Amino acid sequence: MSNLPPTRDRLVAAAALLFQRKGYHGVGVAEILEASEAPKGSLYHHFPNGKSDLALAAAHFAAQETLRILDASFEDANTARDGITTFCYKLAKLFTLHDNWSGCPISSTLFESPSNQEFRLNTREIFQEWHEATKAHAIAKGAEPENADAMANALWMTLQGAWTMSRVRGTSDPIKQVPMLIFGS
């Protein structure tokens, strides 16, 4: 257990990418296996519950990535608005890099059906984390707690919509519009 074996990581990373682009049901296990160059046995060794376990892991992995981008965006920011603006532009760049098609990693992966309680719970949890992190960053940059909360709320709400609209239009422009929509021109 010195360091995590690369196979598991490859599996998770490939799954995260594919789910983000095609949705949970849009990706077959075989496709993930091929993309990660992993044998089937390894999948079910690392994830006894198979695809759904892998999706959960992939979502959490992608959530961490996003959190890291958020942190980086606020690192050199002078104000909350600066941080959020940088964050949106970083996401826009990533979106373009992924052929103008990747969706929100969480909703793409975990929006399966109303009945899957576990997926819903994890989704809520991750969004809660994102919200808290954003709020904390905003406060650290001098925003009032109450204002920071509203700001985080507006960011994630608007960003979700912008993400969708970016896919619709095939352009990262909507994502870049987010700060303007939140803070006004």
Next chain:
Amino acid sequence: MSNLPPTRDRLVAAAALLFQRKGYHGVGVAEILEASEAPKGSLYHHFPNGKSDLALAAAHFAAQETLRILDASFEDANTARDGITTFCYKLAKLFTLHDNWSGCPISSTLFESPSNQEFRLNTREIFQEWHEATKAHAIAKGAEPENADAMANALWMTLQGAWTMSRVRGTSDPIKQVPMLIFGS
């Protein structure tokens, strides 16, 4: 060809509903057939290309529904803001009616994979229609054309996000927040 046979309509309506809740890949043809009480032969008679044709029809059907709700919302409105607010509340009610889970009918149905050009084109077209209709309504209620355009843009962007957040949180609250986010408290 006096009036459309009910089978086709049932097929489309059932498909629209199911795709909205589970996504294109999340629904099987068999499930749609069962829900609409239609035999398989009818599906492939009315939609020679099968599932994908049906999805296109379902998306356009749902888009028309949405447009009708928009029209109704603006009917008795005094201002553009009024119309948009009513519209959001109507959608929120519908969302709650659908077990707090239905998504945007278009993106749920037509976000399939990067390669399906036809789906993407239709998606863009429908959103364009929604945008134009909203803009026209706003102008009819006295908004400046330029302002009306920005308003329509903000509405659909924010609404998309709110829709997603509503599913995440299992509450229609985010959808109800949209007017406040667009216009300020």
Next chain:
DNA sequence: ACATATCTAGACCGAATGGTCTAGTCGTGA
């Protein structure tokens, strides 16, 4: 050198997938 636990490899499985096809039913106009 050996024992043990971890991981890989892929053949294999039943179920479900979307789609095809042929036989037949039904309603309508000649």
Next chain:
DNA sequence: TCACGACTAGACCATTCGGTCTAGATATGT
């Protein structure tokens, strides 16, 4: 009454789905 088009009915098909299983490779500790 018959003929013809629209539509229904469901058996049937190849393929793919997610998942299981066993045999073996590989690494680690003794």
